Amino acid sequence: MISETTYLAAKMVSATLEEYFSAYAYKNDLLPANIIEAVVDAAFWSSLRKEEGHSPKISMALIPLNQAKHSLCFASLIRLTPHALVKLSPAVIQPGVHLGVWYDDKNIFIWGTIHRIPDACMVLEVVEPGLLVVKHKQHEGYGKFINVAILKGDQVKLVEEQNLGLTDYPDILGSLLGLPFLTGANEPVHILVELAVSMRRHGRGGLLLVVPSIDGQWQNSIVHPMGYVIDPVYCALADLIHTPLDNQPEKMKEQLLKMIDIIGGFTAIDGATIITRTYELLAFGAKVGRDMRNEQVSKVMISEPIIGDNITVVDPVKIGGTRHLAAAQFVHDQQEAMALVASQDGVFTVFTWSESLQLVRAHRIDTLLL
DSSP: OOOOOOOHHHHHHHHHHHHHHHTTOBTTBOOOHHHHHHHHHHHHHHHTOOBTTBOOOEEEEEOOGGGOOSEEEEEEEEEOOHHHHHHHGGGGOSTTOEEEEEEOSSOEEEEEEESOOOTTOEEEEEEETTEEEEEEOOTTSOSSOEEEEEEETTEEEEBOOSOOSOSOOOHHHHHHTTOOOOOOTTOSSOHHHHHHHHHHHTOSOEEEEEESSSSSGGGGGBOSSOSEEEEEEEOHHHHHHTSOOTTOHHHHHHHHHHHHHHHHHHTTSSSEEEEETTOOEEEEEEOBOOOTTSOOOOOEEEEOSBTTOOOEEEOGGGTOSHHHHHHHHHHHHOTTOEEEEEOTTSOEEEEEEETTTTEEEEEEOHHHHO
C-alpha cells in the first residue's frame, strides 16, 4: 500500500517530473506522478532523521530491476519508508552508489543497489536535512549529473535547460545543463565544473581567474608583486588532459579529479588563484586591482537558470562581497577572461563578458552544483 504524502513540495513537483522523465521512459516502464510524489515524500522525511548521530545522505535511482545492470539485489524486497532509507543510507554514502527503487500494483520498494545507471534514469539525492535534488546522468555518462529540480523545505526550483536568455553562455554552464560546449577530446570530465565543485567543497570561499594565456594584458588587473607565483608554471593538469586515454577512461577520470582537487585547494587561500584556459596554474593569493585604463565596473547582469528567474541588471556591490566585486571588475577589464567565485555559504557565481550585451554577466550556478 502506497502511503499518503504529507510533504507539500512533493505534490507540487511530481507532475512536472513525470512529464520530464516520460520522454525517456524504459519501454513501457513509466514513472507516474503519484509514484514520484511518494518517493520524494519518503526521501524528505528521511532527511530529517538521524542514524547514530548522522544525518543521512542517500541517492536513489528509480529504475526497474529488469533494466538494471551490474546491480546488487536483496533476497527480499524492502518497502520504501523513511525508516528503511535511514537504515540503508550508510551503504550508499559513497559516490556513484544508489539504492534501486521501483514499484508494483501495491507498493514502492527498494530492490537493492546499483552503480551503473542509464542516462535518463531519475536519481533522487538527499543532500542534507530538508534538501533534495532530482537529477540524471550526462548523455555521455561522464561528469557532473544534470540537475532537474531542487527542493529545499517548501521551496521548489526547476532548472531551465533551454531558454537561458543568452546565446554566449560559458562552457561551464552549458556542461551543467547538458548543452553543447567545446572541450578537449580526451576530457572524461568537464574541468571547470569539477574545479567549481572542488572550490565549493572546502567551504572557505574562493576566487579563480581563468585567463587566455601565461602572459598578457590580464596582468594589468593584478596587483604586483603577485602573492604566490608558480615558477615554472604548474602544468600537471594540462599535461594529463593531453595524455592518450589508452582505453582507461575511469583511471583517467580518477587522475584528473586528483589534480583538480590540488588546484581547487589553492583557492582556499585569501586572494585569487590564476590559471590559463589550458589549465596551467600560474599563481594563487593574488590581489585584483582595476586596470587604470578602464572605468570602474558600474553594472552587472545577474541570472540563474531557474524557471521563473528574473534576469536583472544591478550594481555589482549588490551581488556579494569583495570577491564578487573583484571578479566583476576583472572581467570588465579583461573581457577574454572568466572568473569563478565561491562564497562560504555555498553560493557560486561565474562572471563572463557578454559581447552582444557589452556588459559583465554573473551566472549563479550553485543550484546546478548540488
